[in-house]
Amino acid sequence: MTFQQELDRIADLTGHHLGGLLDRHLAGEDPARVGEAMRHALLGGGKRVRPYLVIASAKLFGVAEEDAMPAAAALECLHTYSLVHDDLPAMDDDDLRRGRPTVHVAYDEATAILVGDALLTLAFETLADPNTHPDPAIRASLVLALAKAAGTNGMVGGQALDLAAEGKQLSADEVLKLQAMKTGALFRFACEAGAILGGAGEEQRAALIRYGTDLGQAFQLADDLLDHEGDAEAAGKAVAKDAERGKATLVALLGVDAAKARLETLVADAGEALSPFGDDASNLVEAARFVAGRKT
Template sequence: MTFPQELERTASAIEQRLGAHLAAVQGAPQSGTALADAMRYAALGGGKRLRPFLLIQSARLFGVDEAHALDAACALECIHCYSLVHDDLPAMDDDAVRRGRPTLHIAFDEATAILAGDALLTLAFEILSAPATHADAAVRAELVLMLARASGWQGMALGQALDLSAAHRAFTPEDTVTMQTLKTGALFRFACEAGAVLGGADGRGRAALTAYAAAFGRAFQLADDLLDAQGDAEAMGKAVAKDADQGKATLVALLGIEGAKARLAGLVAEAEDALAPFGDEAAMLIDAARFVAERRA
């Protein structure tokens, strides 16, 4: 199977499993509230499911089949979806369109968007800690700890706080990279390390995935910065050239378009090197790094 086919197949498996987690609860006093509908709107029907893909492929390197990585991948996707909902709020980035659809606070209302985000964030930990995620409670507890750290006040949430602070001060390219490493890099890292933890990887195996995730995350961001600098709003499905408008200098400003492209190629090579010990088994993850570096949207 080619990488695009595998990515699409995984996205469909995630969609189905997330849908099952978010299925209407019989007899619950949900009627009269839009909470569950809003959670489904935010979590279902869109997205490349790149983070779940990384988690599932990383787990596969350590002998874990997809069925036993799917719940952890869903938990991670809940965190990603909640972060998009809250980041889009009027008080935050104030975005009206996401994945070509109205954002949640537009489609529903602001209170429902805040609450649905909170509930998706909480659902991530409900899924991750449930026995179905892994037979060993020590693995589940470790995954919870890792995900909380990756997404919390010293991880993704701090990244968003730094991003918001750009309204009040100029960002050097280094500031921007620090912000991006927290805001999006932390979840990529969790995706890859969670796969290793699910498979009982040793220190060396896990370190290889950590190195891959670091290169992958930086490549993802640099490609995003390039798209933002050169971008096409229609292809992106969201507003572009916002970084420069908001006083955030990126690596593209420092290196220039061609320099940034060369750096990007170097990051893809780093990602490949990190997974060299796995040989052909890692082909999908290497294709994923190439994909994010080359994407046009």
């Protein structure tokens, strides 16, 4: 099985689990429009790279896919909330996501705000559920790690820095900081979650965090290159918006060729971070290559 086939398999499993999660969560409730819009946002495709990383990282410690899936699904709920809110007119004002109308376009702005709020809270409800892991200490560790990754010292803080930077000239270090928060924090959590689920030692956990850090940078840099060079139909979202809005990116600072060279270095660094796991981590090495080479 190729890496793409394996990623597609996990994406299908994740989508099935998320569908069941929404069925249970919305059963007997009557926010019909919000529930419908949650399905539109959460079940509308996507590569599911972050859930894959949770499952693949946990597998290093013998955790079965089905046992890692609840944490993977929780992360995807939180990630999708961030996309719904990021697409809002007050943020990036996008009309297209994953090849479909964004939630505020398909429904309305108020519904999109509520959908984001609902998916955010569902993420933590899922992590805190005993079905996610029988050990309450493990569940608490997952909740704490995701809260840190998603909050003002992580994704939200990075979003704020990104908005504040529009039209301004930032240094490479400043761009790296905001991207490490905005994008990298959830990638780090995805890999750390696998270590938490598997009861990893500090050295192994640190190795996966290093890998997640490099992978998050690679993902963002590849995303910036796609925005600069990509095709909207293939990407499933608008492109060339970074330059239009004056967003700070490494592509704008370094140029395309230097950005591509840096991307290759990040992929190599990510692979090196996994050296303590040997051949057991070959699929995660492939994940880094996939992230760097993606066209959508």
